[in-house]
Amino acid sequence: MSNPTSADYGWIEGTGISLLEKIRQDLKAALRNKDHGVRDTLRQIMSEFPNLTVPIQLESGKKTTRLKKPEEITDEDILDIIRKLVKSEKIVLEARKETSSDYLQTLERYLPRMATREEIAAWIRANIDLSDFKSPMQAMGPVMKHFGKLADGSLVKQILQEIDRG
DSSP, X not given: OOOOOGGGOOOOTTSSSOHHHHHHHHHHHHHHXXXXXXXXXXXXXXXXXXXXXXXXXXXXXXXXXXXXXXXXXXXHHHHHHHHHHHHHHHHHHHHHTOOOOHHHHHHHTTSOOOOOHHHHHHHHHHHOOGGGSSSGGGGHXXXXXXXXXXXXXXXXXXXXXXXHHO
């Protein structure tokens, strides 16, 4: 087997492999290839797993939580962790007046592809009649409902303002 390059790391939804399994495979490959950046990023993601809990009720009636077992961890759980880490890294980079880092790029390889400005604008033009709303910002709800976590809210807001002006 050839040594994976940094381009071989990452996950694409619908490939038949869970995100957890892909992270484990990539961690093994990163350890084998002494790829410290990827190794450290994947370990950071996995270090957040103890925060994944399931609410339970004890026999006494007291409510508490327990850690999720590995088989209970969903792709969406892990994607939420990665999104949180990406958001945190972007704040740090903004404070440093930088635009990107290897850590951020590695994290983003494990997220689904975000909708582009063009895709969002085209969908809005085809499906939303801004005259139905008092303000274009009221259209945020239907747009975000359609795209979900695949669209950046601030980008959608920007596009709605531009369409309203245009």
